Amino acid sequence: MTIICEKFTVHTKGNTDIIDVTNEVKNLVYRHSLKDAVVYVYVAGSTVSITNIEYEPGLLKDLPEILDKIVPVNKEYHHDEMWHDGNGYSHIRASIVGNSTMVPLLEGALQLGQWQQIVLVDFDNKARTRTVHVQILC
Numbered sequence: 206m207t208i209i210c211e212k213f214t215v216h217t218k219g220n221t222d223i224i225d226v227t228n229e230v231k232n233l234v235y236r237h238s239l240k241d242a243v244v245y246v247y248v249a250g251s252t253v254s255i256t257n258i259e260y261e262p263g264l265l266k267d268l269p270e271i272l273d274k275i276v277p278v279n280k281e282y283h284h285d286e287m288w289h290d291g292n293g294y295s296h297i298r299a300s301i302v303g304n305s306t307m308v309p310l311l312e313g314a315l316q317l318g319q320w321q322q323i324v325l326v327d328f329d330n331k332a333r334t335r336t337v338h339v340q341i342l343c
């Protein structure tokens with residue numbers, strides 16, 4: 206088995222900024238002209254996530270609204286008592302949503318659904334630059 210390691214950076218505004226990174230991933234994968242592989246997409250950081258969503262205006266409002274209910278910004282978090290960085294909610298949201306996704310490559314095509322995009326969601330309370338690792342196992 207071979208592992209091809211790629212990466213790219215994303216500039217975010219923070220505050221549950223949802224960024225479609227599907228084309229970045231596709232470009233990195235398709236330049237290798239592979240047939241079958243496993244494509245693993247991972248973001249480094251404890252206040253940021255990688256997940257899948259249909260990237261359309263309704264869901265881009267629904268996801269933050271639901272997360273606001275489950276993990277509100279204005280709650281007292283032990284993390285904030287300890288570190289005073291005000292982003293306890295960011296860490297919890299990132300833990301729940303997760304920091305990676307995996308997509309099969311079959312017959313040279315990433316097996317994403319028609320309305321399924323790969324997104325980076327930055328939950329931190331400020332703008333950040335994130336590194337996304339794409340590892341291709343073939």
Ligand code: ZN
Nearest residue numbers: 288290292293
């Ligand atoms: Zn923190």
